[in-house]
């Protein structure tokens with residue numbers, strides 16, 4: 001099947017929930033998009049008396065990164081079918097037994113939200129393919145410049161949202177307060193957008209969540225916390241909540257600031273990221289790299305750092321390790337790796353889905 | 365700027381931008397606030413490169429001492445080809461049309 005349009009992503013989710021009533025459940029997100037679209041998520045997992053840990057996966061956040069929705073729909077469809085029929089799953093050279101599939105579906109609670117930004121996907125698939133933001137025009141100030149529409153949803157979460165205060169002036173994180181920035185406008189306030197509030201709602205509704213994966217493209221890597229600065233595990237007071245370090249964040253390799261992550265969390269995050277990459281590589285040998293989100297430039301307001309930050313900000317909340325997949329090959333000759341020809345995307349779907357199953361098994 | 369986003373002269377090109385070192389590349393990206401794809405890679409000759417997406421009119425702003433800009437393709441044109449590969453209607457509308465994944469289902 002070629003790429004899914006916006007209607008089809010939603011109907012794929014509802015169709016799976018109807019076809020697999022024993023092992024899945026439809027979730028309707030509370031907020032509609034600016035253009036009035038209702039989004040759905042799918043819970044996968046058999047009912048048990050023992051409470052289970054949840055893994056939330058989201059995709060379709062950046063409009064032009066089309067294949068993220070297909071990655072998640074195929075992942076869900078394969079797991080549900082294999083679980084019902086008692087089969088294993090084969091992704092090229094990476095294979096999983098029927099026992100592993102059953103264990104995963106029985107022991108884990110998976111929440112899959114494949115299309116966070118339906119308006120953006122619709123616009124990218126029918127008008128301007130390179131569109132990234134949502135389609136909210138509220139901050140355009142009446143400007144006729146088409147770039148002034150929309151917010152970068154993956155800069156709109158509540159993590160160091162006031163980046164001009166938080167970061168060193170020369171760090172220049174990849175984010176903007178200019179509504180006409182065509183790519184990385186963060187919005188007027190954290191969670192100003194219905195799409196990011198839907199993601200927050202999923203987290204609030206599922207306090208047993210321990211892992212979160214946001215599917216993006218492209219770079220062939222698996223990012224884990226943090227994205228604002230280098231990691232350090234020696235000084236717990238040097239952290240994103242401490243205003244003493246305002247104006248010092250975001251510079252690589254310096255002593256002024258590094259973001260605190262307990263050693264145990266970093267080890268776990270790295271092991272899970274490595275498991276993902278191992279699953280991917282087994283399919284047909286494509287190397288994905290595990291690394292922290294902070295690499296070329298710092299970021300603020302991203303989903304992966306927000307989900308992990310929540311339990312530091314409010315100790316009553318459970319700890320959620322945040323990850324971002326960047327599928328797709330930046331060495332490819334394709335003129336547009338954000339939405340490669342479907343024949344190529346199919347291979348990437350198999351790569352990434354094998355990695356996701358491997359991640360789940362490592363998380364259990 | 366044209367108000368017609370799909371006019372060919374507004375097409376977004378995939379550019380390979382290389383600099384003599386990472387610091388030069390960072391400075392360029394900071395100053396031009398370019399739309400990038402992927403991560404920086406060291407090329408065989410020791411230079412550092414990254415994908416930048418920009419219109420033809422924006423290319424001169426990227427060109428400078430120590431920086432090489434190579435056109436790798438027309439992203440908008442490839443995007444229009446990809447748009448032709450998007451489903452129309454709703455393939456899952458029939459009650460018995462359930463999505464199936466691409467993985468092989470392996471016996472027990």
Ligand SMILES: [Zn+2]
Pocket residue numbers: 062065216217
């Ligand atoms: Zn993205």
